[in-house]
Amino acid sequence: MTIDDSASSSEKKRGDQLSSLLKSMGGGGDCDRPACDDTKSALSAALQRVGEARVASKNSTKQSTYTECPPTREEIGTSTWSLLHSMAAWYPTSPTANDQKLMTGFMQALARFYPCTWCATDFQQNIELNPPKTETRDDLCIWLCEQHNVVNQKLGKPLFQCSIDKLDERWRKSTDPKCQK
Template sequence: MAVEGQQAARANTSADPKNLPPGVVLGKDGKPCRACSSKMAFSAFVSQQTKPNQKSSGAIPGMMAGMMAAGGAAAAATNKPAPAAIPSRNDCPPDVEELGRSTWMLLHSIAATYPSAPSTNEQTDLRSFMGAFSRLYPCWSCAEHFQKYMAKQQMPVSSRDEFGKWLCEAHNAVNRKLGKQVFDCARWEERWRDGWKDGRCD
């Protein structure tokens, strides 16, 4: 993503929801929320914002290409590799899908290592963590939905099995909302704690 695009996205303080590409979610500040939007939708928004600027600064891309070519020629003359022109996509802020996948992995892993007979302190810690997590999650609309789910579905903390199944059902509720396949929660420990019985995780 171009630096100009990032700046345009940040500078847009009152994006018109009617002009946003499908999949872009506005944050509470009225700016497009990267953590609430898909990468493709956010990139489409940034591209939309930079199109007018590209016409007025047409010399910039040519100048950059010339600098990159000169850098490549200089590197060839000194037998050193030219610096990478495009950074890896792994070093970009996460979009809503990547954030969601990583978060579910973390939460299910916490459930998998939660004690089968937790102490009072461990139960308190889990309640505190999940409460804070539901308020601090970067995608504000996802956070609000999760808070509502927690208010309706009391979170059990008295055992690993109960918490793991509750979390699996919470994940399934999100999957249903997104039109994704649901998971058999009777197998949550096989998926997140023990590994599949066919040995593929060994």
């Protein structure tokens, strides 16, 4: 077996593993979302690293150490807003009563367990005054944008335009060439 044969054999094996993993995660055919491509790439890279780590561990008795610092408030905030806006962008247009209940519960749980205690308390108060609007995707997107603006105003940051067209352009299907893959 040549090196090329071995490489293509491991690539095929990784491809089979990726396909199997995506199916086990419920990833049948609904992958028109931009995050799906990133997920496939991340899982593929992770499978490759696992394979490389197995080879490295066979060839070495030395243990590697993994050190990473806890995320800062700023890093958590940016990541959380990205997740929330992306979830809202892909929330059902006509959600079921159960969808609405789950999304409201998610927002309440986030407000309760958010790692920054001041931010958590603030968000709890905000959703007490203005509960999540989960009746439609548009309602949720706009409500979340308004909540983000409440926080940005307190922090002296620029405010977002909370129209569904602007939000969809940013979080669902951007037409900006730099966002095209």
